Amino acid sequence: MNIILLGPPGAGKGTQARKLVAERGMVQLSTGDMLREAKSSGTAMGNKVAAIMDAGQLVTDEIVIGLIEEKLEGDHAGGFIFDGFPRTLPQADALGDLLAKHGTTLDAVVEMQVDDDALVARITARSTCGDCGEVYNDLTKPIPDDGKCSNCGGTDFQRRADDNEESLRTRLMEYYKKTSPLIGYYYAKGDLHTVDGLGEIDAVAKAIAGVLDR
Numbered sequence: 001m002n003i004i005l006l007g008p009p010g011a012g013k014g015t016q017a018r019k020l021v022a023e024r025g026m027v028q029l030s031t032g033d034m035l036r037e038a039k040s041s042g043t044a045m046g047n048k049v050a051a052i053m054d055a056g057q058l059v060t061d062e063i064v065i066g067l068i069e070e071k072l073e074g075d076h077a078g079g080f081i082f083d084g085f086p087r088t089l090p091q092a093d094a095l096g097d098l099l100a101k102h103g104t105t106l107d108a109v110v111e112m113q114v115d116d117d118a119l120v121a122r123i124t125a126r127s128t129c130g131d132c133g134e135v136y137n138d139l140t141k142p143i144p145d146d147g148k149c150s151n152c153g154g155t156d157f158q159r160r161a162d163d164n165e166e167s168l169r170t171r172l173m174e175y176y177k178k179t180s181p182l183i184g185y186y187y188a189k190g191d192l193h194t195v196d197g198l199g200e201i202d203a204v205a206k207a208i209a210g211v212l213d214r
């Protein structure tokens, strides 16, 4: 089963994708994670996109489509979760073509709805374990009192370079201008399912499971 998690920055796509990986053996393909990895390992592509990402703008379709194309070459028995991709209509068309080339299709697009005030509050309160990537949030999931990551015991908590208010405004604007048209696109294809992304992590997970097991 191949699915897309669609929603604005801070909607909780990565958190839910990691749960689906753990519970269903699916493979998470996060273009944001891939780009951050390229950025931190200082590859030519990483250096090229660093400033664009930090400012909250979208990198070119060509770059992210290339990243996804590479990953689809691997084994896909458990199915893919596309997280943060596609983000533009050309990316959505490219994904459809790539899946068809591999003899597979998209099974569901899960739109996670969260209101804008909550997004801003979530992201400005967000930090990540530098060792395992576990995401914390001062509001809903604070760093444990002993200062250790509950997943791996790490103590190196980091904030993303683009998790500041100015970059976040740009990311939201990019979302509304370029990504939100995908909601209509997938609705028209009959693939769209909407869940409330505002509740507790487990409640959202249950709503997503309801869509996938339908």
Ligand SMILES: Nc1ncnc2c1ncn2[C@@H]1O[C@H](COP(=O)(O)OP(=O)(O)O)[C@@H](O)[C@H]1O
Pocket: 008, 009, 010, 031, 032, 033, 035, 052, 053, 054, 056, 057, 058, 059, 060, 061, 064, 083, 084, 085, 086, 087, 088, 091, 162, 171
């Ligand atoms: N599919 C994509 N197309 C273009 N740019 C992307 C894409 N995925 C990620 N990026 C870049 O990486 C940044 C971080 O992405 P991501 O981790 O998905 O963050 P978030 O959804 O929290 O804003 C984006 O702001 C953008 O610069």
